[in-house]
Amino acid sequence: MSSTPTSTGRTAGRPGAAGRGAGRVASLCWIAVLLDGFDLVVVPTTLSGLSAEWGLSAGGASALITVGLVGMMVGALTIGTLTDLLGRRKALITSVTAFSVLTLLCALAPNPFVFGLLRFLAGLGLGGCLPTAIAMVNEFSRGARGGRVTTTMMTGYHVGAVATAALGILVVEPLGWRWMYVIGALPALVLVPLMLRHLPESAAYLLSHGRRAEAEEVARRHGLTLEDPAAPVDPHAGEASTGGAAATLATLFRGGYLRNTLAIGVTSFMGLLLVYGLNNWLPGIMREAGYDLGAQLAFLTVLNVGAIVGLLVAGTVADRIGVRTAGVGWFAAAALFLALLSIRLPLAGIYLMVFLTGCFVFSAQVLVYALVSGNHPPQVRGTALGWSAGAGRVGAIVGPLLAGLLVGAGVAFPWGFYLFAVVGVLGAAALAVTRTAARRPA
Template structure:
């Protein structure tokens, strides 16, 4: 009986139409998630006006989504490693679609907050699972680029969420946006059921449906004969809870370093995303100009994700991210000193987004490549869950910084400091992994 290592089959063949299909479906999943996540910020003024709410009363509406993302990441990562990537993705996509549809029919703030939390749970579970599945179908030489490219769907979806909200709220009311955000994932579910494959590495590791493994591999390597073979993967199978695997001797240092990097970068990203328009407007800039300048942060993040993914496949990925995180700190600190020139301010905000948001997408891809198959979904999900703690801290700390009445230049130096920590963490991570290579 011939032994076939499925990891080697995937690594030795070029990108096929089948693999492009997997990446495209995962792209659509995170794009819909981006649409849903971003749209609530544009709906808030209309919700506040309809229900006569004060600004403090609206605060839970924003925080509940972040807590839902955190909960979903912590819960669905281990479920995916236990029961499979495909079923977890389908459940999460259907879950946040139904929750969004229900949220569109909420008649008061409390039910809306609860349903937005549940929507966040579904999104928080689907996002890292999409990263994991994409990673497991990409060859080693293209993996980081394809994972970061797939995740650009989130920023594109976020941009589309803003555009759709701007046109739909006035014409059809704020509920129409939540309805669309619920219909899109539900429509996608049949395509995921029919065309999204289970991870072939997961199937082999769990010794499940080996006939399906042969069928899937024929899509990647159509000329090979997979009859009378025994399938294996490079990594061995571990026993016990997937969360416990993250703390095995060979993984524990990397796990803790990734958690710290995710915490720092998401803290900075959410602080800037939440408070940059307010901080820029405080200099006397119009709200319209402040919004356009802030949009450059997302544009830069999309460009950064693609370019950094390409660089990470060609050079040591930890060192690429270390340089980019450290450079992000410089650009973020410069924002507060360039407020007199709209062009210079927009340019430095774009470069800050390129470095910090691009690095965060790269860190997701790095986490997927760091963990073995038996705990990959848990590793990526829990790193995102810890990072979401940083996002909550970042969203809340902007107000505290403003209340301190520091000069704007000092505020942005403080905001850039966690990015500098992220760079140092990646440098240490690179040195930690160096003896074993990439």
């Protein structure tokens, strides 16, 4: 069997073995992202049980949802940076372990204050999963373009959300809300040992930290081409690998990175405002529009099914026409279909509009992650992805609050959809001003 040369001049291992190794990395990262999808809906799924046991007010219930999102924002910003300093493997395994242990402790919480603290701490760990997993899966993509790699991995997010919602129907009523958090912690019993055994350190990270011999060995075993750690844009980027967390983060706010950093921050804010605003309040908006309860819950399911289909399509399109171009188009299409949701249609027609909205809204934000991953060199990639996810988590907090205010005021239909459409347009405009750069082999 022939061997494949890497850019270092050494030969890769057997292609089949390399493919299996890269596939294991992608599978482990997919499962880690699935846990993010679990967290998206686990508190709303268990909220009735929490409220009944502790007598929560509407404000208290909202606080329990929000505190986890705040933890994710802080976790994305901090762990995203640490992954560039300490390594992808260590950061991802630590994040999964911490999130799982703290989720299990949520099942034992004696009151809402302890529960909220545990949710915040679990959010810190979970917030680090997404940027680290995206960096890993792109760096082990074996030359594949980043759009399809990123969007395929992110299907795990919506599979996790749909599965958790379905699991809640089977578990919460007969067994109680605490069992959802026990079940949510169980994947770590399998996932963490598998990561310890099969998840290698990123070759790109190793090379950017001067560990060339280790990087070449990982590249040989997984059929990779090493990336240039000094790649494009900012001549000071190399300082990030030696200057600590502050220097690594500061790199994004100077020189050639500043424009992209600000634009990506705005785009991610808009993108996750839409994702979390719709996932939390679409049933409420549709109730205001006069649809019955069964239809309201079906809309949420159709929205997330559309998200999975949209992710698979978006990655293929992005790899053909460019991630930025596809992202701008996806945000613009999301704005269009959000505006069309304000029109009263027959039930079949509104289901179609919700499906198409899901196709574009969720994958638009994922294309932002693909753009970030493909346009930053290894030594700041985790930090850039952490910034993107962290800025987006602010939007994730604002979206449900804003939609809730509109529902409370009785104006969410149609004005909520018009507002969301404007957010989509702003996301497209912000993404349009970003710059792209090609990766270079080492």
